[in-house]
Amino acid sequence: MSLTTNSEYGAKPRIWFAVYQLLWHLLLPLAFLRLVWRSRHAFSYLHHIPERLGFGYGKPITQGAIWVHAVSVGETRAAQPLIDAYLARGESILLTHMTLNGRRTGKQLFAKAIASGQMRQVYLPYDICWAVEHFLSTFRPKLGLFMETEAWPTVVFRCKEMDLPLFLVNARLSQRSARRVNQFGEAGRALFQAFAGILAQTEFDAQRYRSLGVTNVQIVGNLKFDVPLDINLVEQGKRWKEALHTGDRLMVCAASTRDGEEVVILQAWKDLLLNHAFQIPPLLCLVPRHPERFSEVAEQINNTGLKFRRRSEWPGIPNASPDLDIVLGDSMGEMPMYYSASDLVLMGGSLLPFGGHNLIEACSAGCPVLLGEHTYNFQQAALDAIAGGAAKRIKGELLLSEPIALMESLKELLLNTADLAKMSVSAKTYSIEHQGATNRILAALD
Structure with missing residues (x-):
């Protein structure tokens, strides 16, 4: 060379x-x-x-x-x-x-x-x-x-x-x-x-x-808007959501979380449940980004005293009993199912300075997104999603020692189901309006 x-x-x-x-x-x-x-x-x-x-x-x-x-x-x-x-x-x-x-x-x-x-x-x-x-x-x-x-x-x-x-x-x-x-x-x-x-x-x-x-x-735009969701996984997620809503239960998916973020999320979730603001307590589905950390995160959940089960323990759609606080999403390739089953996504990688992860897939599934301040990897996508009503940022300063801002933001959104429903429609609209990068890239390369 x-x-x-x-x-x-x-x-x-x-x-x-x-x-x-x-x-x-x-x-x-x-x-x-x-x-x-x-x-x-x-x-x-x-x-x-x-x-x-x-x-x-x-x-x-x-x-x-x-x-x-x-x-x-x-x-x-x-x-x-x-x-x-x-x-x-x-x-x-x-x-x-x-x-x-x-x-x-x-x-x-x-x-x-x-x-x-x-x-x-x-x-x-x-x-x-x-x-x-x-x-x-x-x-x-x-x-x-x-x-x-x-x-x-x-x-x-x-x-x-x-x-x-x-x-x-x-x-x-x-x-x-x-x-x-x-x-x-x-x-x-x-x-x-x-x-x-x-x-x-x-x-x-x-x-x-x-x-x-x-x-x-x-x-040319972002190819991620053109990525199709697995139809079978979407249907699975919808059936899971149906089962949860039959019992008037909401679910939050903490997606693609990174090392250090789970501690914040788990503390906020525990505080949320102890707040007794909900007649039917919501369910948290916690999905770490890296599979080698599944066991480590399971241990962290165990230390909180909250009741949880691993996704891998269910062969089909998880049947989350009312006394279950958390589902640990220890599976690969099932994010469309988790998103389709959820009422709100908390996007990992954005709570600590990791730059954020792909919020587009969640919006494609019609799921509104809650973001931390660190979204520089998806700067334009995050700004557009917030402007279009598909996403919101956590209000207040997020502290590792006292994640009250996250707890309050979750509580505000989950108690206002009418706003969540509007955000869901906006999320779907946002994802559709930004499609077309594939054809623009092909044209440029040709």
Whole structure:
């Protein structure tokens, strides 16, 4: 790979790239140790190890495919409508991931295409020159599409050198991330300028990319609005909601919660139940974002003294008895069911500075959303949802030691079912009005 000697990039980017490669080689043993450590919870972390070095692909390779890189679960789901459109055109797809859960999600969503040979699914190798070189020379895709925020320097620069058009699709860039890129000066900006084009979600994102000197930027909207919900899971959720409403019971789904947030949520929920404001106490469905934390969160719930059951203990629709306070959503791929069963979603990742998670899927299921202050990963989506009456922010300052603001916000919404019903209609309207990114992206790429 010639970046370190290619004068096109300037001296500073070449120096940074040489240091970056040295660091990767030094840290490579730690990357494998991390996989071994994570395999304590799932042995699958040790599967396909050679792929992470650009080798071991086994069966014959279909070259000239459209290559889509979706790092993990969220990006893989977001890519679904775009991938489905290309599959319908008869294109071959190479789908790469960085995480085990992303790979599992892709295998589930595209099982038919994988089985037919129209799609190949592998890990993207670590961003080391020789690994990337072998990966690209093996598959030789005709077009590369990186989802959302991914920008691996070795891959990006090598694709440019090979004249392989690589686009950043459904792209988003927070203010904080833009500042970080600028800290690397010319080297950071050169990375994004090396993309063949950037198809941004919003004007906010487009402006930040332009501030880095990127000229080929288009605003296409957010692919997540086009992601279809699993009809069977939606129906399951509706039946669960029906059963709950028969007993005049409401349910709140705390979705995709992160480490540190569950403590706040559980304390607020306990305070809410002790408040005795409800004739029929509501039910909390707590769904941690990472499956390896299910047991840890179960222990946290146990320590509160609240009565709970795991979703995995029910083969069908959970039959939440009146004395049950919490359902722990310890399952993968069932978010459409949880959303469709709920009267309100408390969006994880927004209570603490994680940037928030996808509120669009909840709105697509017609479920109103309660947000914390940290939504920079979905800045425009959050602002639009609040403006459209589909979402609200927690009122007051959220404290870890005293989460009264969360408790009061939950109580206010749950006691006003007429407002919740209006928000539900607004949520559905909001999700429908923002669809269409898939066709705009296809048109731009064509």
